[in-house]
Amino acid sequence: MTGVAAFRRSLRLYHAPERRALLDGFYARFLGPGDLAFDVGAHVGDRTASFLRLGARVVAVEPQPRLARALRLMFRAEPCFALEEALLGSAPGEALLRLNTANPTVATASEAFIRAAQGAPGWEGQVWDAALPRPRTTLDALIARHGAPRFAKLDVEGFEAEVLRGLSRPLPALSFEFTTIQREVARECLARLSALGLRHFNACLGESMAFAFPRAVDEAGMAGWIAALPAEANSGDVYAALDPGPVGG
Numbered sequence: 001m002t003g004v005a006a007f008r009r010s011l012r013l014y015h016a017p018e019r020r021a022l023l024d025g026f027y028a029r030f031l032g033p034g035d036l037a038f039d040v041g042a043h044v045g046d047r048t049a050s051f052l053r054l055g056a057r058v059v060a061v062e063p064q065p066r067l068a069r070a071l072r073l074m075f076r077a078e079p080c081f082a083l084e085e086a087l088l089g090s091a092p093g094e095a096l097l098r099l100n101t102a103n104p105t106v107a108t109a110s111e112a113f114i115r116a117a118q119g120a121p122g123w124e125g126q127v128w129d130a131a132l133p134r135p136r137t138t139l140d141a142l143i144a145r146h147g148a149p150r151f152a153k154l155d156v157e158g159f160e161a162e163v164l165r166g167l168s169r170p171l172p173a174l175s176f177e178f179t180t181i182q183r184e185v186a187r188e189c190l191a192r193l194s195a196l197g198l199r200h201f202n203a204c205l206g207e208s209m210a211f212a213f214p215r216a217v218d219e220a221g222m223a224g225w226i227a228a229l230p231a232e233a234n235s236g237d238v239y240a241a242l243d244p245g246p247v248g249g
Contacts, residue, residue, distance in 0.1 A: 024054060027051065037057070038146075039051065040154045064104060065085070084142065088139060089159070095109045097133070106157050113159070139167040149171060151172065152171055154175065160189050164188075174198070175240070190223055202239050
């Protein structure tokens with residue numbers, strides 16, 4: 001599949017009309033009119049679109065030039081949309097973004113992620129066949145420029161713990177993607193968030209947008225659940241909050 005074809009397939013999949021109500025209903029527990037959201041690893045912008053429909057102001061972070069151009073085009077009429085065309089990490093500078101031209105939503109700055117994916121169930125055929133140096137900034141720097149978000153979504157393919165090391169203050173709530181090929185990254189993220197004061201957790205498998213637990217669990221409970229998942233579970237998102245309410249308190 002060519003890069004253009006893969007991009008169009010992702011647009012059709014993630015912006016399918018039937019997904020809109022699912023996303024909006026789920027994220028309404030975190031965001032409302034006038035709130036600020038960070039969409040880190042915005043990819044094709046389905047979460048950004050949902051946050052905007054909820055009335056939030058959105059800072060989308062996307063380092064891939066092709067996807068960044070698409071985001072500018074899609075949201076050009078949205079006054080509450082801003083784009084940061086950069087990677088996030090623990091410190092400002094530059095990093096190498098590894099591109100998967102057949103599957104642009106899994107670009108990564110993590111060499112460890114690429115090694116873990118090689119030969120792993122569910123990752124067969126994934127090849128990171130190009131690389132691009134990109135500027136790197138931090139969550140703290142984004143907050144200094146745009147203000148503190150009420151909710152931040154992190155989906156950066158194995159670089160989540162590195163991104164959280166660039167955050168020195170608690171946010172009301174955030175999510176980070178995890179994979180069963182790198183459970184240790186999820187453990188690092190949980191420990192970092194707990195240290196920042198976000199100690200209430202829940203999770204969704206895949207794109208289900210349905211919490212796995214009826215009530216929020218603590219760091220140990222979430223770490224144990226991720227450790228026990230079969231490899232076939234593949235991926236999901238952990239949601240963390242200062243207050244248990246948004247995550248099933």
